[in-house]
Amino acid sequence: MERNRSRQAFEEACRHIPGGVNSPVRAFRSVGGVPVFVEKAEGSRLWDIDGNEYIDCIGSWGPMILGHASPLLTGPIQSLAQAGISYGLPTTGETQMAALIGRAYPCAELVRMVNSGTEATMSAIRAARGYTGRDKILKFEGCYHGHSDCLLVKAGSGALTFGTPTSPGVPSDVVKNTLVARYNDLASVRALFEANPGQIACVILEPIAGNMGLVPGKAEFLAGLRQICDAEGALLIFDEVISGFRSAWGGAAQVYGVTPDMVCFGKIIGAGMPVGAYGGRRKIMEMVSPAGPVYQAGTLAGNPLAMGLGLTLLGHLGAHPEVYQSLEEKGRYLAEGLRAIVGTRPWYVAQSGSLLTLFFAPGPVECYEDAAKSDTELFARWHRRMLEAGVLLAPSQFECIFLSQAHTKADLDAILNAAESALKGE
Numbered sequence: 001m002e003r004n005r006s007r008q009a010f011e012e013a014c015r016h017i018p019g020g021v022n023s024p025v026r027a028f029r030s031v032g033g034v035p036v037f038v039e040k041a042e043g044s045r046l047w048d049i050d051g052n053e054y055i056d057c058i059g060s061w062g063p064m065i066l067g068h069a070s071p072l073l074t075g076p077i078q079s080l081a082q083a084g085i086s087y088g089l090p091t092t093g094e095t096q097m098a099a100l101i102g103r104a105y106p107c108a109e110l111v112r113m114v115n116s117g118t119e120a121t122m123s124a125i126r127a128a129r130g131y132t133g134r135d136k137i138l139k140f141e142g143c144y145h146g147h148s149d150c151l152l153v154k155a156g157s158g159a160l161t162f163g164t165p166t167s168p169g170v171p172s173d174v175v176k177n178t179l180v181a182r183y184n185d186l187a188s189v190r191a192l193f194e195a196n197p198g199q200i201a202c203v204i205l206e207p208i209a210g211n212m213g214l215v216p217g218k219a220e221f222l223a224g225l226r227q228i229c230d231a232e233g234a235l236l237i238f239d240e241v242i243s244g245f246r247s248a249w250g251g252a253a254q255v256y257g258v259t260p261d262m263v264c265f266g267k268i269i270g271a272g273m274p275v276g277a278y279g280g281r282r283k284i285m286e287m288v289s290p291a292g293p294v295y296q297a298g299t300l301a302g303n304p305l306a307m308g309l310g311l312t313l314l315g316h317l318g319a320h321p322e323v324y325q326s327l328e329e330k331g332r333y334l335a336e337g338l339r340a341i342v343g344t345r346p347w348y349v350a351q352s353g354s355l356l357t358l359f360f361a362p363g364p365v366e367c368y369e370d371a372a373k374s375d376t377e378l379f380a381r382w383h384r385r386m387l388e389a390g391v392l393l394a395p396s397q398f399e400c401i402f403l404s405q406a407h408t409k410a411d412l413d414a415i416l417n418a419a420e421s422a423l424k425g426e
């Protein structure tokens with residue numbers, strides 16, 4: 001497969017953009033080789049600028065749940081744009097979006113639009129701190145909530161540590177109030193509450209984690225977090241940037257029947273436009289400016305194109321619950337096929353609805369420590385061979401396969417055939 005144009009484009013990009021990309025994972029550093037520079041995408045397919053065609057399993061990291069360039073969304077773009085691209089003033093679309101999110105997530109009595117998932121989680125935490133009057137927050141090792149300072153924390157060693165910044169540029173002072181527990185481990189959460197009585201404002205997590213590879217929260221873990229938060233007067237925040245409107249219309253909260261106090265969204269609510277939102281119980285959200293004293297703002301927040309496309313997509317998903325059934329069937333089919341290929345090898349296939357990860361580590365993978373046992377060299381070889389066979393996987397072991405409505409059974413069989421050859425002899 002020729003990729004000369006992509007190579008040249010990357011070299012040129014590196015002269016103008018740090019590392020040649022605008023988000024690190026796109027640089028393909030953990031798998032090697034040349035990043036895919038995209039020419040266009042349609043349905044389940046994506047073409048690079050060398051003319052190579054791929055079955056896309058990234059789907060813009062989630063929002064392309066109907067596949068790329070769905071006519072449902074490309075149709076209204078022009079008329080939306082003709083009415084103006086941005087006003088920085090209120091529109092009724094923003095209210096409709098907030099009301100729609102409130103229908104899908106009854107806990108989201110008030111909703112504020114922002115421009116990214118990063119902003120959503122950062123702002124939700126500010127509101128939670130303002131509401132509770134507490135400074136400390138509790139997150140989980142392996143959960144990613146965007147790149148704001150206080151959330152850019154990886155656990156040190158073990159589950160019960162205070163945060164240390166993952167990145168230079170984040171002062172340790174800023175993360176001294178970030179506590180890190182082990183995912184799917186209630187004892188690690190209880191221990192942190194015991195050590196910090198009356199000080200923890202909120203527990204934030206991906207209820208279906210997608211940023212250490214796919215690691216679904218266990219039902220008893222999520223229910224236990226709800227109980228602990230209630231008992232301790234802390235808020236429970238679900239980061240549903242990946243799982244929202246994907247795992248079900250009401251996201252992981254609906255799948256597990258656990259109601260958070262606050263919820264955060266990203267890309268999917270704008271159908272792939274740059275957008276995010278956070279919402280929660282009225283009393284909490286009334287802390288947010290100008291209703292209350294917690295400041296948070298955004299010139300482009302609630303952009304009319306993003307609202308228009310998002311309302312169309314989410315409205316469609318709400319009116320067609322069979323989409324979720326079919327995504328679940330596709331996810332299971334691919335997972336079962338992959339498990340058959342894995343056979344007795346010490347690897348693990350995780351699947352939840354339309355999300356999957358093949359871990360090159362023994363299962364079950366229930367937390368970051370388990371995921372981190374993966375053979376990432378083997379993942380890199382697999383990734384390169386799959387790409388060569390025309391299957392575009394997320395370029396890291398610690399990401400998911402995102403399936404869409406546009407993936408056909410023939411696509412899934414093609415992915416499985418490619419996987420079987422790519423893993424032969426490993």
Ligand SMILES: Cc1ncc(COP(=O)(O)O)c(C=O)c1O
Nearest residue numbers: 116117118144145146241242266
């Ligand atoms: C669960 C989760 N939260 C937050 C974010 C940050 O979103 P964004 O990249 O839009 O800032 C991401 C990004 O992938 C995510 O997966």
